[in-house]
Amino acid sequence: MRAAARLAVSLLLVAGCIGTTPEEELADQQGGDRYEDGPIHRPGQRCLACHGEDYTPGGQVFVVAGTVYRRADDADGLAGAEVEVTDDRGEVFSVQSNQTGNFMMSVGEVDADRRGQGWIGLARAPAFPLRVVVRYAGMEQSMRNVIHREGACAACHDRAGKGAASNGKVFVEEAP
């Protein structure tokens, strides 16, 4: 009986470590989603949690993806922002954010019905580290440091705001 109790406690501990999927983790951390599936969904969340090389229930693998906001404290994303990524080879990739502020880059051609929705297909994977500039209506913000390997902007730019492990949202306009 005691052995069974020990086993049960051990299993509970293990479950606590590995028992959640990325979707569940995101839902727990950041709530649900008011948009339908597709390029506009889950703005501000960590896109590569479900669109990464290792785990792809979303069906598409992105190399870089995120959400742009006009100001760091805005609740909704900004449409039409230009996101320019320069890789270690000096190649420059540019995409415009869609109606929820989302943008995404994948390798290979984008399906015709997804073009123009903040999604660009690259001929080859960008070489990290990456430098990023975001522009909108004459305003510009550059990342001070580089991205070494994380393609999901929200991994380091939590929509919950700035903190010890977050630089806050990706934005183009300083608050007045």
Place this chain on the structure above:
Amino acid sequence: MRRWAAAFLAVAGACGGVDAGTEQPVGELEQDSYTRDVHPILEARCATLDCHGVDDRPLRLYSETGLRARDDLRDQPIERDELVANLRAIAAIEPGAIPIDSLFIRKPLAGGVFHEGGDLWARLDEPQVACVLAWLEGTSDEPAAAEACALAADEVALPPPTP
């Protein structure tokens, strides 16, 4: 019973984070040249939030643009306590190791030990690694080291923060 207890501790340890602690000695690593010469290199090459700027990663590194020790430090200059914590993290990797053979040098160096973040430096005579190595060896004040560190500083300089 002992085996079960060991398994319990192993599982519990795997769930918990790593605390670098604040009571460990820094050892012989020199703080001024770390702050002046080495930290800017680590900030640009190692300490981003997607690499060693992660709280529970081995060789956790604090930096102005990466991980901060507290939420309210975001957008503030690096603090002395954070720099000291970095020194403790570096000193704890391989206490007593000969600098040129240490993991701190060999992991990011091409041809060395596997490094998840890839090869940062191709050769030992590159300015950045030469500067870091001189610091580990306690020779930062020598002319060759000063020259390497000056070149490295130009290579890794970050743009200033937005006013």
